[in-house]
Amino acid sequence: SSGINAEWLLRPGMKEDSFKTECIARCMQTRCVADELLSSTINDAEDLDLVAVWQVIDFYKESILLTRENDVEQEAISLSKLGKVYHEVLKQKGKAKEMFMLVLQLARTLQPRNLSEEEWFRYSSNVLAEYQREEIRKEEKEWQESRQKYLDQMELKLTELKEKRKKDRLRLCVDTTA
Numbered sequence: 001s002s003g004i005n006a007e008w009l010l011r012p013g014m015k016e017d018s019f020k021t022e023c024i025a026r027c028m029q030t031r032c033v034a035d036e037l038l039s040s041t042i043n044d045a046e047d048l049d050l051v052a053v054w055q056v057i058d059f060y061k062e063s064i065l066l067t068r069e070n071d072v073e074q075e076a077i078s079l080s081k082l083g084k085v086y087h088e089v090l091k092q093k094g095k096a097k098e099m100f101m102l103v104l105q106l107a108r109t110l111q112p113r114n115l116s117e118e119e120w121f122r123y124s125s126n127v128l129a130e131y132q133r134e135e136i137r138k139e140e141k142e143w144q145e146s147r148q149k150y151l152d153q154m155e156l157k158l159t160e161l162k163e164k165r166k167k168d169r170l171r172l173c174v175d176t177t178a
Helices: 002-010 014-044 050-067 072-089 093-109 119-177
Strands: none
Touching: 014 050, 014 072, 050 072, 072 093, 072 119, 093 119
């Protein structure tokens, strides 16, 4: 039996395939541990256990490292879950956005495959879209605020011009009646 295994491993590419398969399996296992720990941390505790949350993050990061250059989809799934922790649990938009951008970058490499049915892809896309909408609203508000001071100045000038026009009309009326 051990002779067959050794012969199998001597075939070209078999060691690499075996290593790749082991990395992918370990990634999925590590991600499952992270999922379970996150679920129990959020659902079972009265207060948020930040130590457990950081352990979850470490597990997701480990699962990402295990799949890097071995399985793009598994790496994207782990990145999406890591982004979800940053987004929903820690409320760190910057880190979450960074993770979700990487997810979409990896997803592009999987084209022409349609990923719209994949939960990890939809979630990452939706959160990023919401971040973009928030950024647009923020920029529009800042633009409107910067524009407002000019509008106020113009309003003041317009009021001054109307007052001057009114005085000029009055003077014209007084001059013509005299």
